[in-house]
Amino acid sequence: MAFLSPSLLAADFYNLERQIKVLEENNVKYLHLDVMDGNFVPNISYGAGIIKSLRENTNLVFDVHLMIEKPENYIDDFAKAGADIITIHQEATKHPLRVLQQIKEHGIKAGISLNPGTSLSVLDYLWDELDLILIMTVNPGFGGQSFIPSSIDKIKETRKLINQNKDDILLEIDGGVKTTNLESLLDLGVDIFVSGSDIFNKDLNLMKEKIEYYLERI
Numbered sequence: 001m002a003f004l005s006p007s008l009l010a011a012d013f014y015n016l017e018r019q020i021k022v023l024e025e026n027n028v029k030y031l032h033l034d035v036m037d038g039n040f041v042p043n044i045s046y047g048a049g050i051i052k053s054l055r056e057n058t059n060l061v062f063d064v065h066l067m068i069e070k071p072e073n074y075i076d077d078f079a080k081a082g083a084d085i086i087t088i089h090q091e092a093t094k095h096p097l098r099v100l101q102q103i104k105e106h107g108i109k110a111g112i113s114l115n116p117g118t119s120l121s122v123l124d125y126l127w128d129e130l131d132l133i134l135i136m137t138v139n140p141g142f143g144g145q146s147f148i149p150s151s152i153d154k155i156k157e158t159r160k161l162i163n164q165n166k167d168d169i170l171l172e173i174d175g176g177v178k179t180t181n182l183e184s185l186l187d188l189g190v191d192i193f194v195s196g197s198d199i200f201n202k203d204l205n206l207m208k209e210k211i212e213y214y215l216e217r218i
């Protein structure tokens with residue numbers, strides 16, 4: 001069984017409460033929270049303050065994806081804000097192993113994310129500290145981009161490595177996942193599908209239909 005983790009980046013922030021209710025009422029368990037610093041990626045999103053106020057109002061699993069340089073400086077803030085999982089980018093720190101340990105000291109799950117151009121070999125000495133691997137299937141920074149086709153082979157290879165090294169690690173994919181390509185992603189061993197622009201919609205009935213489509217298949 002896999003999970004859907006809707007990416008809040010695509011939400012209508014004026015109607016956040018109503019949109020989060022739609023997720024909760026339709027059996028979504030995760031919420032993907034993209035934190036961008038305008039430095040590691042060319043876009044700026046939101047920070048720990050927003051996550052904290054969301055935490056006070058929902059029990060969804062907070063799947064926090066830090067697209068920020070030197071994440072080590074902010075782990076404590078995001079853990080205290082209520083993250084259940086914190087995923088850092090391997091490319092964003094000189095000390096990925098140490099930052100994974102720092103996350104786990106808070107008693108929450110630690111994930112590593114890899115950009116599309118990053119080799120899986122960087123995982124080699126991180127296995128012991130990993131709870132989750134997030135394979136970026138677009139270049140990070142923006143919602144609404146197209147899925148990069150070569151990601152399929154990378155996802156298959158990651159699944160193989162997880163099975164060989166530590167089979168309870170969650171495999172998550174992020175970027176360009178839509179109802180139109182979901183079928184082609186179903187047999188790759190993915191545990192968590194992130195989807196943003198395809199799920200969030202001002203039309204709440206349409207949101208509900210999209211969620212049902214995903215949950216019936218994954």
Ligand SMILES: O=C(CO)[C@@H](O)[C@H](O)COP(=O)(O)O
Nearest residue numbers: 140141143144175176196197
């Ligand atoms: O991290 C990112 C983008 O950097 C993603 O989480 C996107 O927000 C996914 O959006 P869609 O591609 O599903 O619109």
